[in-house]
Amino acid sequence: MQQHPIGLIGLGVMGRNLALNLADHGHTVAIWDRDPEAITRAVAAQPEGRLAGAATLADFVAALARPRQVLLMVNAGAPVDDVIARLQPLLEAGDVIIDGGNSLYTDTERRAAALAAVGLDFVGAGVSGGEEGARKGPAIMPGGPAAALARLQPLFASIAARVDGEPCVTPVGPGGSGHYVKMVHNGIEYGDMQLICEAYALLQAAGFDTDAMAAVFAGWNAGPLRSYLIEITAAILAQRDAETGTPVVDLILDKAGQKGTGQWTLVNAAQQAVVVSVMGAAVDARVLSSRKDARVAASARLQGPPPMLAVPPAERAAFVERLGQALYAAKIISYAQGFDLLRTTSEQRGWQLDLGAIARIWRGGCIIRAQFLSRITEACATVDGAAPVAHLLEAPYFAQALNTAQGAWRTVVAQAVTAGVPVPALSAALAYLDASRSARLPANLLQAQRDFFGAHTYERVDRPAGQAFHTLWPAVQG
Structure with missing residues (x-):
């Protein structure tokens, strides 16, 4: 034998x-x-x-x-x-x-x-x-x-x-590091797919038909956004149903499924105290999509603007450019959060994950393969004895890309909010950027609230770090 x-x-x-x-x-x-x-x-x-x-x-x-x-x-x-x-x-x-x-x-x-x-x-x-x-x-x-x-x-x-x-x-x-890395890969995949879906929704709201949207995604796939998911989105939008001639995407019920890996990533990130808000928004969006009957019923009760963006034909090219920049910037945030989770878990468990090697092997074969993964490999490399960046937002290439794109990104999110088009992942990514670059956040008030009801103490800005203080707050009527 x-x-x-x-x-x-x-x-x-x-x-x-x-x-x-x-x-x-x-x-x-x-x-x-x-x-x-x-x-x-x-x-x-x-x-x-x-x-x-x-x-x-x-x-x-x-x-x-x-x-x-x-x-x-x-x-x-x-x-x-x-x-x-x-x-x-x-x-x-x-x-x-x-x-x-x-x-x-x-x-x-x-x-x-x-x-x-x-x-x-x-x-x-x-x-x-x-x-x-x-x-x-x-x-x-x-x-x-x-x-x-x-x-x-x-x-x-x-x-x-x-x-x-x-x-x-x-x-x-x-x-279990191999399966852990695949789990985080899938979490990033959730975020990537949701960001693309939000770009699709905004193109729809701006009056683009599926053929025009297919052309937009094909154009994006020829630039920095080049990736497998962008490529297949262009192909999906161009596909027509053989029987009816209708775009196939328009015949698909808007209820997304999931197998659980995205949820596993969220649970683990919470345990590790790492923010993965883009993945969280993506999982939430899938859950909300699955509640089709409730959404249809609510659409008759709850008021809001019609999901339409005023984009005249002469301004379409500029709108597509802004949307592409917003999508790219939010994608950077999504991957940065995923790699932050990989790094944190690797340090806590002593795995010594080579993040640059992981980004390198993700350039081909996998669902999230994308051109800009080469940039992540570069950011995670040790150059001339200098340690790699601790977070992708510290890498010069990504910092510059975010600084360049954020004006367009803010405009796109503002347009979406005004028009009532839900963009939870684009918004979550932007909020993460703004929180990450804020030298001061309102967490001082949060700490005061915690100390008020639970005597959890706080640190003071005018005293040495590490010292704990507590205030005897006045009684209030609850």
Whole structure:
């Protein structure tokens, strides 16, 4: 029996495409799924015979070369635990299990500890790129034991996307760091998508039809905003329904779904005391969109201006330019918040994440791949012995970009508010910028309130830092 260097369990869209990707790059792969028909379809899709289906898990394990490498592509949560429980008795010390799904990083660390106790390595590998990325080359973010990551690196590098000849994969760090980085990636993705949707809403309010909007996004994709999400937005807006001739986007119900990774990021950011307000606005927007019936009912009760912007034809080009600047500036804030969260967690957990390397591998394959990620790699680099910036807003390129764009950005947000067009992510990003650049905030009053009702004390501006003071406030009638 041929011994295969890698085995893959779970032949849904992502698993099947990763198996085919591995086969395309010369690897023979043992495959198994609880659905025998899924195995049959996958084998048939690879006519060169590099995918070997197994009837049982025992047969699957027996077909693997030692030390065995098993890639799980199953749904996060209980299904991962179930497969591990069935697989573990069939493996032996030195084998490695790789979870390529969107698992919560704390689950990954729990599983890694349990498997390490019986001599098995466990790697949590974030895989981004969706169906197309899995098939043609994703970005891969593996975390786990250093020796296991080193052993897997050539395999991952062979199937990952490439930018400037470099594979979009890097060993992230220990424990659940790989899945953590993928979680934050998805949080940034939420913010990116919401910002684009708000730009779309403003173009709609300004009277642009879908063909004109498609042209706007295509134009943006030729400049600093160039990215996968901008590119597919242009394609989406240009697509017509074959049956009715109507733009497909106009036929889609305005109720957004989510699988939870954005919410995980918000919870973790709150635990780490890191602001990710753009992601928060994006998650909130999805939740509000899901309440379609309530929104329709409220639209008949609650008053507000019609969502229309007065943009004469002669001013359209200027409006598009301002909106593009606002979108770019808010995107900078969104990524800055995400990288702040990565840095904070890395320091607290001792992961030593290489943020520049993470930005580098995100340039290709993944959903948030974008031209300006190269700028983030530069900002996170150590130059001539100088430490990298502690926050992306400190990087000269991004500071200059924000200073240049904020006039247009403020105009766009003001227009949206006046016209009643909700732009929660654009607004949250601008508020973050304004708070971050404020030498003084109204938190002095907040501290006074806390001291009033809870004797929480405060510091004084005219006394040395670190000293605590309390005022005997007058009684009031509640």
